[in-house]
Amino acid sequence: MTKAQVLDVSVWRGGVSGEFVAYRVPRHDNQTVLDVVTYIQRHLDPTLSYRFACRVGVCGSCAMTVNGSPKWTCRTHVERVANGHRLSLSPLRNLPVIKDLVVDMRTFFTKWRRARGYFISAGTREDAFARVRPDSAQRRQADKGIECINCAVCYAACDVVSWKPDYLGPAALNRVWTLINDARDEHRDLHLAAVASDDGCLGCHGQQACLQHCPMGLNPAAGIAGLKRTVALAALRGEL
Amino acid sequence: MRRHSSYWAFAVHRASGLLLGIFLPIHLWVLSTIITGASDSSGSLDWANNPWVKFGEGGVAMLLAAHLTGGLRLLAIEFLPWGDWQKTAIAVACGVSLMIALSYLLRAF
Ligand code: FES
Numbered sequence: 327m328t329k330a331q332v333l334d335v336s337v338w339r340g341g342v343s344g345e346f347v348a349y350r351v352p353r354h355d356n357q358t359v360l361d362v363v364t365y366i367q368r369h370l371d372p373t374l375s376y377r378f379a380c381r382v383g384v385c386g387s388c389a390m391t392v393n394g395s396p397k398w399t400c401r402t403h404v405e406r407v408a409n410g411h412r413l414s415l416s417p418l419r420n421l422p423v424i425k426d427l428v429v430d431m432r433t434f435f436t437k438w439r440r441a442r443g444y445f446i447s448a449g450t451r452e453d454a455f456a457r458v459r460p461d462s463a464q465r466r467q468a469d470k471g472i473e474c475i476n477c478a479v480c481y482a483a484c485d486v487v488s489w490k491p492d493y494l495g496p497a498a499l500n501r502v503w504t505l506i507n508d509a510r511d512e513h514r515d516l517h518l519a520a521v522a523s524d525d526g527c528l529g530c531h532g533q534q535a536c537l538q539h540c541p542m543g544l545n546p547a548a549g550i551a552g553l554k555r556t557v558a559l560a561a562l563r564g565e566l
Numbered sequence: 567m568r569r570h571s572s573y574w575a576f577a578v579h580r581a582s583g584l585l586l587g588i589f590l591p592i593h594l595w596v597l598s599t600i601i602t603g604a605s606d607s608s609g610s611l612d613w614a615n616n617p618w619v620k621f622g623e624g625g626v627a628m629l630l631a632a633h634l635t636g637g638l639r640l641l642a643i644e645f646l647p648w649g650d651w652q653k654t655a656i657a658v659a660c661g662v663s664l665m666i667a668l669s670y671l672l673r674a675f
Binding site for chain 1: 567645
C-alpha cells in the first residue's frame with residue numbers, strides 16, 4: 327500500500343479528559359468519514375464509541391467534529407475534508423462528551439422544550455384537516471426551516487452557545503420560527519414569550535455559523551432574524 | 567468555523583465597540599480640557615497638532631464608522647427580508663468606513 331492510499335486518522339479517545347489516538351486506515355474512492363470510523367471500530371479497535379443509524383443523512387445522529395468543523399459524517403466525503411491524508415475526529419463542541427465520539431445530547435433537546443419548540447393546538451383527530459395554502463407567505467417561511475434533522479451541527483458551530491451556556495441555540499430557535507409561521511398552531515404568544523430573551527433569539531450576534539454549517543442547507547440565522555423582528559413588533563404593540 | 571464574512575463582520579463590530587469604549591472617554595476628556603482651558607491651552611493645541619494624534623483621531627473616526635455601519639448591517643438583517651445581498655452589504659460597510667476615515671485624515675492634514 328503506498329502512502330497516498332492510507333489515511334492518518336487521529337481520533338479523540340476518552341471522556342472530558344482523554345487524548346487523540348492515531349490510526350491508519352486504507353483509503354478508498356467515495357469513502358465517507360463515517361466509513362473511516364466504522365473501519366476503525368471493526369478492524370482496529372472495537373471499543374471505539376460513536377453514533378450512527380441511517381447512514382443516508384436522515385436521522386442526524388452521526389455528527390462530529392471533522393478537522394475542526396462540525397459535520398454530518400455519513401454524507402461527508404473524505405476527499406472533500408481530508409487535509410492531505412490527515413483526518414482529525416473529535417466529538418461535537420458545546421455538548422458534554424460521554425465517551426470517544428459520543429456526546430450527551432440532553433441539553434440540546436431540553437432547550438427545544440424550553441424554547442417551546444413543539445406544536446400547540448387544541449385540535450383533535452375528529453376535526454377536519456386544516457387547509458394551508460402551499461403558496462401562502464407564512465407557509466413559505468415555515469417551509470424553509472422544516473427539514474431540520476436535529477443533528478446539532480449548528481449548535482456545535484455557534485460561538486454564542488459556547489459563550490452563553492443557557493442560549494437556546496440555532497436549532498431550537500429555527501424550530502420556533504417554523505411554529506410561529508404555522509397557521510394551525512394556536513399559541514404564537516407562548517412560543518414568542520419563550521424566545522424573547524437574551525437566552526433566546528435576542529442573544530444572537532448574527533455570526534451565521536449555523537447557516538454556513540447546516541448540512542441540510544437550512545438558514546437558522548434567517549429564522550432567528552425573523553423571530554427578532556416578530557418579537558420587536560409584538561413588544562411595540564404591547565403584546566409581550 | 568469562523569472563516570466567513572459574517573463572522574468577520576461580527577468581530578469588527580465587537581472590536582470597534584470595545585475600542586470606542588476605551589478611546590471615546592479619552593477623546594472627550596482631551597476636548598473638554600481644551601474647551602474649558604483647564605490646562606495650558608496652547609500646549610494642548612500643540613499636542614493636538616501632533617501627526618500621531620491626528621492619526622489616532624482618524625482611527626477613532628474609522629472605529630465609529632465601522633461600528634455604525636456594522637450596526638446598520640444588523641438592523642438590515644433583522645428588519646429587512648433575508649437576501650443574498652448581505653455579502654455586498656458587508657463590503658459596502660467596509661468601504662464606507664474606510665472612506666469616512668480617509669476623508670477625516672485628509673481634512674486633518
Ligand atoms: S447516520 Fe443518519 S444522518 Fe448520518
